[in-house]
Amino acid sequence: MRQRGKWPLLQALAALAAMNxxxxxxxxxxxxxxxxxxxxxxxxxxxxxxxxxxxxxxxxxxxxxxxxxxxxxxxxxxxxxxxxxxxxxxxxxxxxxxxxxxxxxxxxxxxxxxxxxxxxxxxxxxxxxxxxxxxxxxxxxxxxxxxxxxxxxxxxxxxxxxxxxxxxxxxxxxxxxxxxxxxxxxxxxxxxxxxxxxxxxxxxxxxxxxxxxxxxxxxxxxxxxxxxxxxxxxxxxxxxxxxxxxxxxxxGVRDVESGIGLEVQAYVTGSAAYDWETDNTDYDLKPSGNAFYKITPSLTGSLTVNTDFSDTGLDARQVNTGRFSLFFPETRDFFLQDAQVFEFGGRVFQDQVNGLPFFSRNIGIVSGAPVDLIAGAKLSGKLGPANVGVISTHTGASEVAGTDGQFLSAARLSVPVLSESKLGAIFTHGDPTGADNSAVAGADFQFKRSNVFGNGTLYSDSAYIQSFTGGESDHMIAHETAYRSQTWNTTLRFRDIGEDYAPELGFSNRTGIRRYNANGFRAFRPENSFIRYAEIGGWSNYISDRHGERLDQYFGAFAGGNNNPGDALWFNYEHGFVNIQEPFLIAGEVPVATGDYRWNQYEVELSATNARAVGGGVEVRWGGIYDGDYLSIENRLSVRPNRFIELAAEYEYIDFDMPSGQIGIHIASLDSVIAFTPDMTIKTEVQYDNISQAFTFFSRFSWEPIPEREVFLSFGHTALIDRVDFPRDFRSQGSSLALRLGHTFRM
Missing domain, CATH: 2.60.40.1190 (Immunoglobulin-like)
Structure with a gap:
């Protein structure tokens, strides 16, 4: 449901204005x-x-x-x-x-x-x-x-x-x-x-x-x-x-040494996992490692064996209230190393990831379940004027996901052209599920010109991608042109995704559409005022099928700004139209029938900067939805009593009250950090939502005695809490304890 095309832009501008x-x-x-x-x-x-x-x-x-x-x-x-x-x-x-x-x-x-x-x-x-x-x-x-x-x-x-x-x-x-x-x-x-x-x-x-x-x-x-x-x-x-x-x-930085260019990260992890439902305990001792070799000072070859992801934190808890699958960003270190080399499409995919040709999270995670990464090799850096990224991995079989081991590969090449632009290509091969023989090929052009119409900047990024999956072939075309300045700003976007477009190593949650986006706003920076930054503007989002029939249409307006300390106040209005062609369930429970729906929604967001000892914010959105009523309240609280302790709590309540039924969704999280020194911390994450009824606790102790050495201890616990009897009905599912020792050797 959250098709608010203006939001990424607003968040970026608010972050710019609230520079702390x-x-x-x-x-x-x-x-x-x-x-x-x-x-x-x-x-x-x-x-x-x-x-x-x-x-x-x-x-x-x-x-x-x-x-x-x-x-x-x-x-x-x-x-x-x-x-x-x-x-x-x-x-x-x-x-x-x-x-x-x-x-x-x-x-x-x-x-x-x-x-x-x-x-x-x-x-x-x-x-x-x-x-x-x-x-x-x-x-x-x-x-x-x-x-x-x-x-x-x-x-x-x-x-x-x-x-x-x-x-x-x-x-x-x-x-x-x-x-x-x-x-x-x-x-x-x-x-x-x-x-x-x-x-x-x-x-x-x-x-x-x-x-x-x-x-x-x-x-x-x-x-x-x-x-x-x-x-x-x-x-x-x-x-x-x-x-x-x-x-x-x-x-003047030249003739520097990188040794022989070899870096080896060696780890050993001892773990124990207890299943509360079967009363079984599994023990494991797992060596793992990564090696990085600088073939040249600008080109690095990487190898990972039996890769360990025990230090990866929890994904932000989300509940799907719409028709399309959710996106969870990559958080694993091995795939983030030199991740910029694999960047494709520029602004086209900056805040609209539908159609992304390569998404590294598909390696080692299948249908939300982790699978072993047995080995992987990567080449990244610069070869002559070209930026090069190549990755190939072998994943293990998974009983949970019902998949066999797979070989998955991707390659990205880009070269600078003109003064600030670049031209590139991308290729992928493999299907994490093994269901199809899948490949993707694509090309992109990212144009940029500074100092246009004064001190403004003109962007114009384009991408063409073709997928080949299970004997079917289809394409995606995307383009964005944007102008950014200190006063007038505008963005125009177009996206055409074929019905059979299927990048199995990428991310696509809606195909067979054409999407048109536009927004524009005027920014203000009054001098000698308590207001640091303000803006007012409008936006539109139109989606049709590939024959031109209207599916969704949204338009709206927004206004707001930041004061000098960085507190913010924003107002937003949205008019929505959707043509539901296939029935679906909100959060898997409340049915939405086929048909046309129209509504108006309003939003107020107030935030207090976290630069104070106590910060946070509240966001309230209300109005119509699918011939019913919609209410969303999101609260955020940050407390830093001193430099050693940090607490952050979030709670979101979403209510759908419609002729077909009513549902109230609760999502809560609590994060804490105890930092003894800049190199020794305990981070704890607690999450719960009443739809999955899943409670998750994950705590990590990390210590770097020296930058090359690591001690990592983690404890996790999962449980189910019946939403009717919350918080009394607490049924433990599993507990895990892991100790990892690591050292990096550079030669």
Whole structure:
């Protein structure tokens, strides 16, 4: 039912407007903030502003100690970076606090030192200690490395004043894959005039093009109490902070070592599983491992054997209230490594995944049930000017899913064209269920042009995909053109999916349709106001069958914005029409008959920034649905009493009251984090919904004594709770305990 075509756009814009604090960087030798020259008037035109810094080479034996202290004499050899500008709240204005950064490298590591001056050190926000924190809720500093000159993809490394590290892959200037982790070091220290961050990023932890004279590079700091964002480059608030369209340049990084280019991750997992219904206990001792070999500095070969996914968290609980299957994103580390190489279609699949030709979650998971990944090989990186991604795996048989072992493969190739665009192809082979002999072939063109109609950006992405499954062949065509600026914005989309289109290694939940989307909105950024950002706009979504008969049609309007701290208020209206051609059951229980249905729905969303000790929000949606009434209430609460403890609770109630029946759906989750240090945490997830009646508890202890070593302990419990007798009727199903020890060897 949730066909709200505007939502991904709204979420991205709200996230941009609510940019929360992170602290910028500067190494240094006790330079005082009043020594830094700062302008007070905004600088408006940054279209051609491309700063460049020369990294200074040092001997490995002279490398700085990574301890959050920039007093090491070696930092004096680096050229200081001092020219930073606000993006929020006033684009182009000098920051409220100065920042100084330094770049060094030796044959093994890139070193970044950042001195984040602050004349109110007691006001520095540092509420989190866990790995991969929500940096937007704290003061923080981030660095971005585009080591292939793509202007679309990048490595991300960030840290808050507690030393809590975050790393991620940025794909196509839009996708932020923070499930990705690699080996690197960072230490921080709060001092009397601010705070200091030191980074050491091994060249073995990233891939790069050794022929590049300059890497694309960005430094970004946020000061949370002002909701202030400071950048070294890309001084354009119409572009998200993960956008690498107009980055600075890092020059001089060359002739570096990656050893022999071999990395081996060795694990051994001991586990026990108890079945409460049969009173059986199974024990298992499972060795596993991954190997990565840099064939060249920019091309990596990977091998996984008996892959262990015991550290993967729970999927967000969802209940299907509509006609089409749900999408669950990939969360497993092996498939997230170099995931940006397999990105296809650009903006076409950014928030509409129907028709996706390759979805790695189909490897090792069949019909929602996990199957063993016996072995897998992957090739990813750059071969000449081309980006290359190839993966081939062998999965085991599954009694639960009723499948035999399968060989599953995918390949992706793309090359840069024009100045900011790329052209590519994708191929897949295999069916996870083994039911058919399946293959997919596709091509895409991703066009981008900056500085159009002033400082706006024009995007135009297209994709064509052909599937070959069980003797049937069919296609999908998709296109999006979008214009983004600080004022006027618009998007046009088209999608044509054949009836027999079936990408068995991809994701498709509705075929035989043509879909047309459009939206437009006007953004406002009033100065000297309590409102930081506001927008008003409209959208439409029209779906027909491939003969032109109307199936669904939605249109609506929205308005809202954010205040200076980052709190938000949004109003939305939707008019819907659907032509139900096959009856279905809402949540598997309440029938919806064939026929035409029309309705109006309204929504109010109020959220308080999680940068406070207590944050959260409420979203209420109400109106008609299928000749009945609809009500949805979603509540979110976040509590951080100190930097060691974090609690997050979500509760959603959805009510359908229709002539054919009534159902109330309850979905609840509770997450907690206890972080003893940035490298030692206990994460616990609890979930329940009254439709599946499934209760799930999963707790994970993780400790990295050193970046190369891991101790992981997990405990899980599943049960059924009868929704009529909740919470009294608690019937345990299974419990599991696993201990995994791991070490990474680099040669």
């Amino acid at each position: 604090g992170a602290v910028a960087e500067a190494a240094g030798v006790a330079a005082q903030s009043n020594e830094l020259e700062r302008n007070t008037s905004p600088i408006r035109n940054f279209a051609e502003f491309i700063p460049c810094v020369q990294a200074v080479r040092i001997a490995h034996e002279d490398a700085p100690i990574i301890d959050g202290d920039l007093s090491d004499p070696i930092w004096r050899r680096a050229t200081p970076i001092e020219e930073f500008y606000q993006v929020e709240p006033v684009e182009g204005r000098a920051p409220s606090q100065p920042t100084r950064a330094y770049i060094l490298f030796d044959d093994r590591n890139l070193y970044v030192g950042i001195y984040n001056y602050d004349d109110q050190p007691d006001q520095i926000r540092r509420s989190q200690m866990k790995r991969d924190p929500q940096l937007s809720d704290d003061d923080a500093v981030r660095i971005y490395l585009d080591t292939f000159g793509s202007f679309r993809d990048a490595y991300f490394f960030g840290v808050n004043p507690n030393g809590a590290r975050s790393d991620a892959l940025i794909e196509n200037n839009g996708s932020f894959q923070d499930q990705w982790n690699t080996i690197w070091r960072a230490k921080t220290k709060v001092v009397e005039d601010g705070w200091i961050a030191e980074f050491a990023i091994p060249f073995q932890s990233i891939s790069f093009d050794p022929a590049l004279e300059e890497w694309n590079f960005q430094i970004l700091r946020t000061i949370r109490r002002n909701n202030e964002e400071i950048r070294w480059s890309n001084i354009d608030r119409s572009r998200r902070r993960i956008d690498m369209t107009n980055p600075g340049r890092l020059a």
